[in-house]
Amino acid sequence: MSDAQIGLMTATPIIILFAAALRRMGVLSTTATVSAVSLSVAIAMVLFTTH
Template structure:
């Protein structure tokens, strides 16, 4: 596992937690939070497996 993959494994959960926190505070709608989580997971998966 290289440094880029390790960074993805660290950054993606932070993005997910941040989106959930914004949803709980009322700053994001549910659809926005779901879209943010889905996009970050999809991007992380593509980047992780193409590295």
């Protein structure tokens, strides 16, 4: 496993947790939270499989 893949495995859950925390604080709407989480997972999957 490369350093880039380890970084993706570390950064993606942090982004998801941050989006959830912002949703709880009322900063993000549900649509924005779902969008942020799904896009970060999709980007991580694409980058993980192409490296």
